[in-house]
Amino acid sequence: MKLTDVLAGCGAEQTSGGRSAVDVTGVTQDSRRVKPGDLFIAVPGLKEDGAQFIGEAVSRGAVAVVSEKQGQSSQVPFFKVSSARKALALIAANFYGRPADKLTLLGVTGTNGKTTTTYLLEAILATAAMYSGSPAPGVIGTLGYKFGGKTTELANTTPDPLDLHRIFREMVDAGVETVVMEVSSHALAQERVHGLTFKAVGFSNLSRDHLDYHKDLEEYFQVKRKLFAENLAATGTAVVNGDDAFASRIYNELRGQKRMAWKFSRLGPGEISAADATFSLKGIEATVKSPAGDIKVKSKLLGPHNLENILLAAGIALGAGISRADVKSGIELVSKVSGRMDRAENHRGGPAPAVLVDYAHTDDALKRSIEAARTLAKGRVIVVFGCGGDRDKGKRPLMGTVAAEGADLVMVTSDNPRTEDPEAIIAEVTPGLEKGGLRRISAGKAKVGEKGYLVDADRRAAIEQAVNLAKDDDVVLIAGKGHETYQTVGTEKHAFDDREVAAKALANRIPG
Numbered sequence: 001m002k003l004t005d006v007l008a009g010c011g012a013e014q015t016s017g018g019r020s021a022v023d024v025t026g027v028t029q030d031s032r033r034v035k036p037g038d039l040f041i042a043v044p045g046l047k048e049d050g051a052q053f054i055g056e057a058v059s060r061g062a063v064a065v066v067s068e069k070q071g072q073s074s075q076v077p078f079f080k081v082s083s084a085r086k087a088l089a090l091i092a093a094n095f096y097g098r099p100a101d102k103l104t105l106l107g108v109t110g111t112n113g114k115t116t117t118t119y120l121l122e123a124i125l126a127t128a129a130m131y132s133g134s135p136a137p138g139v140i141g142t143l144g145y146k147f148g149g150k151t152t153e154l155a156n157t158t159p160d161p162l163d164l165h166r167i168f169r170e171m172v173d174a175g176v177e178t179v180v181m182e183v184s185s186h187a188l189a190q191e192r193v194h195g196l197t198f199k200a201v202g203f204s205n206l207s208r209d210h211l212d213y214h215k216d217l218e219e220y221f222q223v224k225r226k227l228f229a230e231n232l233a234a235t236g237t238a239v240v241n242g243d244d245a246f247a248s249r250i251y252n253e254l255r256g257q258k259r260m261a262w263k264f265s266r267l268g269p270g271e272i273s274a275a276d277a278t279f280s281l282k283g284i285e286a287t288v289k290s291p292a293g294d295i296k297v298k299s300k301l302l303g304p305h306n307l308e309n310i311l312l313a314a315g316i317a318l319g320a321g322i323s324r325a326d327v328k329s330g331i332e333l334v335s336k337v338s339g340r341m342d343r344a345e346n347h348r349g350g351p352a353p354a355v356l357v358d359y360a361h362t363d364d365a366l367k368r369s370i371e372a373a374r375t376l377a378k379g380r381v382i383v384v385f386g387c388g389g390d391r392d393k394g395k396r397p398l399m400g401t402v403a404a405e406g407a408d409l410v411m412v413t414s415d416n417p418r419t420e421d422p423e424a425i426i427a428e429v430t431p432g433l434e435k436g437g438l439r440r441i442s443a444g445k446a447k448v449g450e451k452g453y454l455v456d457a458d459r460r461a462a463i464e465q466a467v468n469l470a471k472d473d474d475v476v477l478i479a480g481k482g483h484e485t486y487q488t489v490g491t492e493k494h495a496f497d498d499r500e501v502a503a504k505a506l507a508n509r510i511p512g
């Protein structure tokens, strides 16, 4: 592809180097991966400044360079841009032949509920597509990217632009017309979706997370707001959580601009609201009230927070022009979202506690998933959780407090310790548990029915103890790792799946 075509529209100005009439055979932002014929884009990062590696990129065969820095005298054409990350997004689109121009994009942002909402939307869109004879949608998010019945794992929830536009290309080539995607705050901060236009976007909620990356909650919000301010089509629809103060600010802003915005609310009024909701281990029954009319749904998803995800998915789908009937059928098709309130198998049969594996890894998510477990449990709620290493430390005591306030028995353990000491992470969680009113029970002293918290850094042992300490009418909630099939200790990933460990613990359960 001609360099001038790759750079089209990205505002790059040549500052040095030779003739720009060269062909580009690849694009990369990583000097270590440069192949002869590539364009190298030097991105300033958290740890490194890509500009340091321009020499290395050229010596590996880069035929042109894009950077925010003024070009030194360069052997290859050197282009200056005001934002390397924005340029990267536009260049990636050009390089893959602008596949997103052929797609209808629907996006979901927010701290919790993105993955669940995108899978509800996928089912709704697939139902609509089936009836209209159109192709099924694609999905991009934490569980990977999915189209044509195949899911491929991803390193990030929202991929870097070069991966994202390559995936769009694969999808368009396979005939996909609509893509529903999670848009993370890291992606928005790093301009991974710069230049994309969404037909409808949703905002689930905003609560504490990633404050190791964002300065404070307000900055975290401003980053999420970009999706609505910069990426929503002028005639597109925004659906936001009316029960969330941050999300409501977006509603007011868009309404002030006479844009299309809907609020959804589980408890109060809103363009999308709920009535007659009931929750059990069989799922949710509720009436979704919408500008298009009422939709009675029976969902297999568990807990009040999932009703919020249903309202958001219904709002986005209706906003994108899907019929009420397809919204209902799609929602009812989703039997579960992998690793979210995902019930572990009881292979032995007979009475046993319900063991739910969930991905709650923020204090709000943990609070909400414990609340959900409470609506499902006839007996007690037992929670097993830990906090990830090398991530926002501020959430550790907060997660401890919500666990103590919501659960009867808590088993504190490891999540992915990464390069931190597991015991040191736990030591940052336990003051929160004490603050929440639970007292520590010494190892080996726990009795069935007792209140308090136990500590065991070995996640497998912690899950086994929790299952053994549960009575048949208790609910055991194993939070934090959801769909993950590994545990990261140091820099190594070991096979570990909460759902398998829990099913084994149930099969070998020795009550008491």
Ligand SMILES: CC(=O)N[C@H]1[C@@H](OP(=O)(O)OP(=O)(O)OC[C@H]2O[C@@H](n3ccc(=O)[nH]c3=O)[C@H](O)[C@@H]2O)O[C@H](CO)[C@@H](O)[C@@H]1O[C@H](C)C(=O)N[C@@H](C)C(=O)N[C@H](CCC(=O)O)C(=O)O
Binding pocket: 029, 030, 031, 032, 043, 044, 045, 046, 047, 048, 049, 050, 053, 155, 156, 157, 158, 159, 160, 184, 185, 186, 187, 190, 213
């Ligand atoms: C914290 C974070 O988001 N980091 C992202 C960031 O990395 P960074 O700023 O540390 O990059 P860096 O190492 O300083 O390098 C800067 C540049 O120099 C280049 N470089 C570096 C070294 C070298 O020898 N040569 C070279 O060219 C790098 O390729 C890069 O382009 O920029 C990189 C390039 O765009 C991203 O890949 C990387 O995402 C990493 C993999 C990551 O783990 N991100 C997570 C936290 C994330 O994005 N998570 C969200 C979901 C979160 C949630 O909702 O729960 C997601 O969307 O996945």
Ligand SMILES: Nc1ncnc2c1ncn2[C@@H]1O[C@H](COP(=O)(O)OP(=O)(O)OP(=O)(O)O)[C@@H](O)[C@H]1O
Binding pocket: 110, 111, 112, 113, 114, 115, 116, 117, 142, 157, 182, 204, 205, 305, 306, 308, 309, 339, 340, 341, 358, 359, 360, 361, 364, 365, 366, 368, 369, 482
């Ligand atoms: N609407 C909601 N409000 C609050 N908590 C929720 C909501 N939906 C899900 N959760 C909690 O958050 C966890 C993660 O849910 P989900 O994977 O759908 O969200 P996500 O935004 O994609 O998360 P991540 O950013 O980690 O990918 C769930 O396991 C549950 O504990």
Ligand SMILES: N[C@H](CCC[C@H](N)C(=O)O)C(=O)O
Binding pocket: 361, 387, 388, 389, 391, 415, 416, 480, 481
């Ligand atoms: N995308 C989130 C996932 C956290 C999952 C949890 N299991 C952990 O490892 O902290 C992150 O990387 O912060």
Ligand SMILES: [Mg+2]
Binding pocket: 114, 115, 141, 142, 143, 157, 182
């Ligand atoms: Mg997700």
